[in-house]
Amino acid sequence: MRxxxxxxxxxxxxxxSFGNNLVLxxxxxxxxxxxxxxxxxxxxxxxxxxxxxxxxxxxxxSGEIYYRGEDVLVRGVNVSEYRAQVGMVFQSFNLFxxxxxxxxxxxxxxxxxxxxxxxxxxxxxxxxxxxGMSAFVKAKPRQISxxxxxxxxxxxxxxMDPDILLFDEPTSALDPETVGExxxxxxxxxxxxxxxxxxxxxxxxxxxxSSEVFFMHKGKIHERGTASELFENPGQPETIDFLRRFRTxxxx
Amino acid sequence: MEKxxxxxxxxxxxxxGYGNSYLRGIGNTLILALVATAIGCIIGFFFGVLNTxxxxxxxxxxxxxxxxxxxxxxxxxxxxxxxxPMVLQAVFLYYGLPYITNNALRFSSIxxxxxxxxxINTGAYMTESVRGGILSVDPGQTEGAKAVGMNHFxxxxxxxxxxxxxxxxxxxxxxxxxxxxxxxxxFIIGFPDFFAAHRSATGATYLYFPxxxxxxxxxxxxxxxxxxxxxRLEKRMDGESSYELAAADPLVMTAGTYKHxxxxxx
Numbered sequence: 437m438r439x440x441x442x443x444x445x446x447x448x449x450x451x452x453s454f455g456n457n458l459v460l461x462x463x464x465x466x467x468x469x470x471x472x473x474x475x476x477x478x479x480x481x482x483x484x485x486x487x488x489x490x491x492x493x494x495x496x497x498s499g500e501i502y503y504r505g506e507d508v509l510v511r512g513v514n515v516s517e518y519r520a521q522v523g524m525v526f527q528s529f530n531l532f533x534x535x536x537x538x539x540x541x542x543x544x545x546x547x548x549x550x551x552x553x554x555x556x557x558x559x560x561x562x563x564x565x566x567x568g569m570s571a572f573v574k575a576k577p578r579q580i581s582x583x584x585x586x587x588x589x590x591x592x593x594x595x596m597d598p599d600i601l602l603f604d605e606p607t608s609a610l611d612p613e614t615v616g617e618x619x620x621x622x623x624x625x626x627x628x629x630x631x632x633x634x635x636x637x638x639x640x641x642x643x644x645x646s647s648e649v650f651f652m653h654k655g656k657i658h659e660r661g662t663a664s665e666l667f668e669n670p671g672q673p674e675t676i677d678f679l680r681r682f683r684t685x686x687x688x
Numbered sequence: 689m690e691k692x693x694x695x696x697x698x699x700x701x702x703x704x705g706y707g708n709s710y711l712r713g714i715g716n717t718l719i720l721a722l723v724a725t726a727i728g729c730i731i732g733f734f735f736g737v738l739n740t741x742x743x744x745x746x747x748x749x750x751x752x753x754x755x756x757x758x759x760x761x762x763x764x765x766x767x768x769x770x771x772x773p774m775v776l777q778a779v780f781l782y783y784g785l786p787y788i789t790n791n792a793l794r795f796s797s798i799x800x801x802x803x804x805x806x807x808i809n810t811g812a813y814m815t816e817s818v819r820g821g822i823l824s825v826d827p828g829q830t831e832g833a834k835a836v837g838m839n840h841f842x843x844x845x846x847x848x849x850x851x852x853x854x855x856x857x858x859x860x861x862x863x864x865x866x867x868x869x870x871x872x873x874x875f876i877i878g879f880p881d882f883f884a885a886h887r888s889a890t891g892a893t894y895l896y897f898p899x900x901x902x903x904x905x906x907x908x909x910x911x912x913x914x915x916x917x918x919x920r921l922e923k924r925m926d927g928e929s930s931y932e933l934a935a936a937d938p939l940v941m942t943a944g945t946y947k948h949x950x951x952x953x954x
Contacts, residue, residue: 520837
């Protein structure tokens with residue numbers, strides 16, 4: 437049942453400003469197990485800041501975030517422990533440059549989850565295989581392409597067995613030709629029931645994988661709905677205007 | 689030509705009488721420079737890490753106050769030891785300690801005193817170098833580490849410091865070479881380094897120029913070898929320039945790429 441008690445993540449009246457610039461202006465939503473929520477909107481609408489506030493890379497100005505019913509913004513919460521359960525994939529990959537592909541996936545499991553090296557290695561190989569990167573275990577991040585780095589970053593996040601994965605524009609920094617390989621991996625994850633929150637500019641992709649889509653505008657969730665509702669029958673003029681700029685001729 | 693042969697003869701005479709003293713001096717200089725640079729690096733890394741612990745508003749006030757206090761102390765340490773000549777620091781500490789404690793405490797050995805003074809001095813420079821090294825690492829690395837749940841200590845030790853260390857290797861090399869040369873000022877408290885050998889040799893023979901020639905050649909050879917070895921070390925730290933493939937990558941597709949999925953969700 438979709439009632440608040442079994443939400444994985446609950447965000448209440450989240451606000452954040454940078455100086456005088458109000459970036460998040462009262463965000464409310466819940467995420468349930470298996471949800472794939474895409475967040476779309478123009479640059480500067482607060483999408484990335486929202487994700488960064490959720491795993492506390494930015495501190496929200498006010499509001500509450502509940503993870504499985506626990507308020508994670510109060511003083512005294514072990515933020516690292518919480519972050520280990522909320523995976524994050526960044527626009528700029530952020531793989532550790534001093535480690536090989538395999539070590540990137542192992543280090544968090546050993547240091548944070550306390551797994552043995554062997555177990556961590558096995559799991560890493562499993563997930564690297566899943567994202568098609570098992571051939572590159574010995575490569576350093578700077579030696580592989582952006583799309584490959586992003587797939588490793590996804591494997592690294594998956595290896596921590598997260599409850600939910602946050603994607604912050606995972607394909608925006610990629611060459612067009614490597615976008616597809618990353619989206620394919622994400623598509624598989626969605627199909628397997630991974631809970632995902634995806635900030636993206638890939639509208640077709642959002643349309644295909646999302647159980648719900650948020651359109652953000654001026655720091656608010658301006659419109660939300662299922663993929664077909666929002667893409668095919670947007671209600672707000674801002675949403676219509678935004679989507680028009682993305683139309684490529686193909687019908688959604 | 690005549691002068692040159694004269695110089696060679698004089699150097700030969702000096703070496704005959706004081707060769708051992710020069711060689712022992714070189715050994716002592718190298719040991720002091722190596723040990724002090726190593727300890728200086730440890731001080732630098734320790735303070736550099738303390739300096740960069742993030743202070744967020746969400747932290748407990750006592751912890752925030754404590755971190756602020758630590759930063760002020762480190763700042764003072766750096767400014768004082770970077771801002772005064774090492775030769776003076778040596779005199780100040782070596783004679784100051786018995787003076788202040790009424791001879792209850794004094795440096796029991798010249799070695800200990802010299803190592804402490806040069807280490808503290810190097811540490812002041814290294815603290816700033818390490819801070820710079822940490823700042824030079826892409827902030828995304830810290831975010832990546834935090835996102836997998838690492839705390840500050842884990843982030844530093846596993847991700848940031850190894851990269852910072854690589855970035856400041858040229859600085860460490862600099863400090864080592866500076867130490868090889870600048871430990872010569874420790875003659876002021878009687879440390880028997882390479883330059884001290886010059887002082888004792890010329891005191892008896894008055895062969896200032898020939899002895900200075902030996903010293904010039906000696907110091908220059910030391911620093912040249914050190915530079916060479918440091919370069920080698922940096923190369924090794926950079927690791928292999930290629931990597932082995934375990935098999936083929938099955939997911940790389942050609943351009944065009946995104947395929948619509950069968951819609952599995954409604």
